[in-house]
Amino acid sequence: MTQRAILCPRCRRLIGSEEKICSWCGASRSAPWWQFMNWTKGAMGGDWLVKAIITANILYFAVSLLLTAQSGGGGGFFGPGQTALFLLGATGTYPIDHFGRYWTLVSANYLHGGILHIIFNLMALKQIAPWVSNEFGTSRMFTIYTVGGVAGYVVSYMAGVPFTIGASAAVCSLIGSLLYYGKSRGGAYGSSVYREVSGWVISLFIFGLIFPGINNWGHGGGILGGIVAGALMGYNERRRENFVDHALALICCLMTLGALGWAVMGAISAN
Structure with a gap:
């Protein structure tokens, strides 16, 4: 044939x-790697990946609630307790400095403190991620999401935040990549993107000042991480995604699965 x-x-x-x-x-x-990378490219494609990230966040939130129910340490209305969040990979100076849990820089991006917390973050993700995928490509979007989320929590750690969770650092990295894209591309469309995303950044800053408990360091670090990642990786109008981009996305995927899997196994053994 x-x-x-x-x-x-x-x-x-x-x-x-x-x-x-x-x-x-x-x-x-x-070559086997040819077949594998073709499969990876299809599996990491478009809406499927965005839905997979959303599903992972929802499932991990459900695990945190289940663990809270088993331990008896309630976290308020439909929210996980502090013990469950710690076991499942909350990050900050306390988990890292006292327990050496550096992998929590990844896992914390999939934890949420309550139903409203996860709803707001996933609504933002559903709106922004497809836009970034369209301009940067799906693999680069996932790499920016993962690396930018880690960058946000690194900045948060350096600022001395003791205990923190949430996908907002990773979502902010997507915002940062669009901020870079709009400024770099220029023209009518680029300027429009830059103005709209700048409005989001200003809103995030005001929101963080008004409401207590917001990790502004994580947000700012995520935005900065997204800008740097977007600049280093480039967007579709400059170059199309290639083997390296797909490989980096696969590494980010394996790193995320490893961190979440390690956290769940540790939580099960602790119970």
Whole structure:
């Protein structure tokens, strides 16, 4: 059966239907990594990935509630307790300095302190993530989300925040990447993006000043992380996603699954 024409996952150029080796970069179509990266690109695609991130947050929130119910340490109306949050990977100076839990810089991005907390964050994620995927590509969006979330909590840790959770640092990194995109692209569309996203940043700042308990350091660090990540990785109008972008997204995915899995196993053993 004749093979159909496909894009080489290494150089992202189209090769003929009869070619078994990419005429551009020499990669073999029969190589296992070729098949794997093609599968990864499809699995990390578009709306599927955004829904997967949202689902992961919801499931992890449910686990935190279940763990709270089992331990008997309530966290208020439909909210997990402090013990459950600590066991599942809340971050800050307390978990890191006293217990060496550096992996919590990843896991804290999937924890929430209450029903309103998770609803607001996931509503923002659902609105912003597809936009970033459209301008940067899906793999780069997930890398920005993961790395930017970690950057936000690193800044929060350096500022001395003792105990913190929430997807807002990662969501703010997506905002930061759009801020960079709008400023870098310029023109009517770029200027429009920059003005709209700047309004979000101002609103976040005001919101953080009015309401207590908001981790402004995490928000600011996330925005900064998103700007830097967006600048380093580039967006679609400058270059299309390539093998390296998909590989980085896969590494971020494995890192996230590893952190969450490690946290759940630790929480189960603690109980």
